[in-house]
Amino acid sequence: MPTFRSLLSYACRRFGSVKFRLSLTGVLLIALSVATTVHLVLQEVGSRTEEVALDLSLAQTRKLAKMIGSRLVGLQLTLRAAAGTLPADRIGEPADMREWLEHQSVMGSMLDTLMVTDAQGRVQAWRDSRGTRTPELNIRDRDYFRQTLEQGRPVVSQPMQGRMSDEPIMVVTMPVRDAQGRVVGLLGGSIRLWSNGLMPDVTAADPDDAGVLVITDTLGRVLSHEDRRWLMRDAAEDPALAPGMAHWVRSGRPVEPAGFSLQAGGRIVSMAGVPDAEWMVVRSAPADLVLGGQRAGQRRALVIGSAVALGGGLVLLLVTHYLLAPLRRLQQRALRMRDGDLADGQGWPRAVGEIGQLSRVLRQTLRERSTAAAANRELLSKLTALMAHAPLGIAFSQARRLDVVNGAFERLLGYGPGELQGRSATVLYPSVADAEALSLRIVTCFRAGLPFDEEVLMVRRDGSQFWGRLFGAPVHWGENDSSTVWTLEDVSVARGQREALSWVSTHDALTELVNRREFERRLAERLARPGPEPSCALFIDLDHFKTVNDTAGHAAGDRVLTDVAQRLQEQVRTTDTVARLGGDEFAVLLSACSRADALRIAENMRAAIEAYRLRWQDRWLQVGASIGIVKLTGDLPDLKTVMAAADAACYDAKRAGRNRVAVHGMDTIM
Template sequence: MTERLPLLQRVVRSFETLKFQVGLAGLLLLLIGMSASVLVLIHKAQSATLSERQHAEVSEAVRTASLLAHRMVQHQRALTALAKDVQPATLHPEELSKFLQTHLRLQTNFSSFFMVDTGGNLLGTVDKTGFRRPEVNVQDRDYFTKALRLGQPQVSAPLISRVSKEPVVILAQPLMEQGRVWAVMGAVLRLQSQNLLEGVAESVGGEDGVLVVVSDAKGLILAHPDSKLVGSSIRLEPRLRNGFEAWQQAGQPLEPAGLHLRDAKELLGAAGVPAQDWMVWRARETRAVLAPLAAAQHQAVIWTLSIAAVLATVLTALIWWLLQPLSQLRQRASHLFDGAIDVNQDWPHSRGEVAQLQQVLQRVARERANFEASNAFILGRLQSVMEAAPIGIAFSRRRRFELVSVAFCKLFGHTAEQLLGQPTRLIYAFEGDFDALSPQVREAFEAGRHYQGDWQMLRADGSTFWGRLSGQPVDPQDHDAGAIWTVSDISEEVSSRLALEWSAKHDNLTGLANRREFMQRLETVYAMRSRAKPAALIAFDLDRFKEINDSQGHAAGDAMLKAVADVAAAAIRAGDLLARLGGDEFAVLLERCHGDGAERVAHDLLQAIQTLSMEWQGQRLSVGASVGVAALSEDMGSAADWLMRADLASYAAKRAGRGTVRNSQTPAEHGRESSEKHQ
């Protein structure tokens, strides 16, 4: 497997070469052109063959119809000549039997003869079985009534014989004397035992895919290779069904000159039989007509593929020879930026477009070499500057370090070898920070500004620090030119800023939120009162706290305030905001809390404060609390009003004897409480 792998790789790579792709494109175009030509020629040949065969079918149908009409005329003439030998005395049974049997042997084209009187009574009939006188009356037959009325020969429509019970066509000849019809003689053509097309059409049995059928104008079959279908509707013949329907839609023309009828699988031709109201139908299978062309098409495909294979071989060899200089040029171009090779050596001898491409590559190689030399000179000078700089300086290109200063390495705890060539994301504490930094840098550089930002950086030992990152592109128009970066440690500055921000929002003694932070949060909740969840406010101040301050000193008072802050924080929910408003006054903001829930929290808070006992210089110190609760309502005019109601409720608890909880009252009652408090 290891021996075959290089060969397999070479084969796979050869498919990606320009030679193979050009050769394949040429082969495909060649195959498409040859295939298209063959298909067009075959299509034209098929169309011409089908058109010629279609005309032939129509012509044959016309010929068959003409011969059939001629035969029927001969039958009528023979019957007319026979009628001249009939005398009224011939109607005597013995004479009639002798007469009919004699002429039946002479007229072999007919199945039988018969004679009827003017009342339609059958006087006698003779066929191959002999003479008979069945009791049959044909007075209602159309051919009989017309022969009596008009005194002219008639040909019946297909009908069922009342003697043989078979489908027949009858030729009726009136017997005249002094302009009067005194009897009617008839000749019978049995359609099932006698084929009307015998001797008329060249094929009547469906040989070679040809079907010939005779029908009347109503579509009743008079002649068919399958005698079982005689007398049936032509719709029962699937090969003629579509043609017959098309003929009906065209108005059922009995056209002796012939008709073309369309069908997807058959070549159909039809022609009317003159004077008979009959139609001759011919159908030839399209598949049988096109069979020779299909074989020729198969042979043409084989020849096309063979010729294409030969031409493809020649084309491939020719392309390989023509593109050989290009392959040599590709091999030389793969070492275009190899500094160990002279830019003017090892180029192939080529002509035409390949030579022009070679000149372009040589110029690129020379310009690249000049650029690298210039770049190396600039980087050398830059390295000197960076070595003397007191802050961390780095040069990066394509998000990798290419130059780093000594101060930069010292700041991050890496050596220069550990940083050069490494991704710049190496120095960031968090992966997400680097992803967020990239668009900010791109936006600043594209706007023509330098970038500056504070980020948490990562040292080699895993520790982090806050660094101020500043960057400037070498060439704003060329992103690949790289950028110069400076990094300084601002951890102390950040710590001071964070501490200052914390002090601005918290009480220095207890660590709780101060009045300013509490009021900002209170204003926010109040502003969203129409959309927010229920909210409530608890205000409390300490009982007996002044006694501790006066008797034990401010240090004891401060310790008690811290202890109260701890137990109060433990008595409320984690998301509630506890604040020291000043002195011994505290407040709690409970978001998503109804008034009943706030009152329960207030009692828990009171109990926690009352059970607090602090040891101080050998004494046990304790305090109480007066707690007020105010649920947020629509009638409150401001956040300050809300806090005032909680404060007044706390005052009411103090007036009630301290150590208790009171709910906020109505605005009027608040007015009275406020007056009393100020008094």
């Protein structure tokens, strides 16, 4: 009689396809699925049971929260009705207020203390278990008082520790209005949350319930608990409540009547809010009380299913071991491909079906790999020659480290062969901060799909610096860990030439001050984007400068202009602009400067120029300055109006006798 092994061997020789073998394995898996289906059905039933238990727990918690909210609303309605009967015009009379409180028996039974205050927070009357009196007490610094007076609405205060007991209390307030509807005082009272009738019956222990029921504030502090030792402690410290409190905190501590329910730590925890008081009702019960039978059934099904799965797995393991023997031999031969100790066509197993096809594909791949390896070696030799002889610095980096660097790159930075290999790219820049800022700009470019191309200040090995044009791009776009290829060339000379041309185009060659065109550009920019503080402009015309030119010559005039420019520059800040407009005309742009400060600076400039003397040959040369001040305001919206105002102010200074300071729009001339 043929054995199972002989039948399986015959089937594999007859039907060598992996499809047949997988079909055979599938038959075994179908048998195993019967057992697992039972488990899945029980799991679905258990899931539905859990949902019902969670919904039931949440419904009970919502009911309790609604009941507490109703009690608070009833308390506020009682206060509102009492406030309507309070004689608001007598609030300033403590005796009348005490008499009125003594007749408030309904509120006295609901609140532990009663008080009436005026609009300044002074307590006019106080009632507690010791009687009615007027204490020397002012509550204007209490949050609940300020909210009631400012918002004109009833307020339920945050829970606080009572001064006369270790119980938490809260204060309920109601604004008192006069005949015109103005808030002229406050009616309120305090409640001891434990001993008052507001909550203890809600959280009282049920002998038939192994659960825990508490009330907390928005900070998670316990306001009501069957065990008084928990009052004002963090509810999260109770292991039975901790999962629900943690979920509530992660959700942002919402105080919503809808609430939520969850199962965690072997318990069902549900929470619902009391919005009027900013409280949370928390209920926790052991999950086994509801789900014990269902879980026991699940465990039994799991044991049966595991046994079936184990038996089926053993069968599948034996079958797979036999069927995949040729594949293991193929794996061993594939691993020897990297060793190269066998010829490409040797050592391959003989097999049929998909494994045989895979063996043939691997043999073909090995032949193609050998051909490609030869081509790669040739390409690598060419790239090595290119890197070695290229006049441009070339480098490859990865994770901010230099992987490959050519000779030109090393020579540009003053390093010998191989000294930059593996080093951090930060050594190429003046500081770590510069390197980090550059790295951020590079990442920004690459994320935008653009290569990086920028002139960067770099440091040679000997500490000298130069400007290099750095161009780079990822070897593989879109891969965060891809290598980056860089090229580098020294552009210090070209950059210096550009900077020299830029300076000449914006500065006066004689005085080295900003020229007229650059000054007008900066002034127009300030007019277009005024800052939060005022700015002023000074326009200076030298007095008697023509006499200097006519009597001493242009060389003396140039010397006077240079010295005057220096004295003007000494009177301003680095953020201000001093310019030569042409001839003997100068201008100053004072940023963030009031008109009074501008007048002081202008007078200092005038005095400095007046005190200036130049010894030229056998005579002394002297000039003065007429200065016009213009405050940049909305009345002078553009460059043309500012320049016209400046000319007018300078003319006023000259007309007043020269060597004066005049302010545009004012009669002030100094």
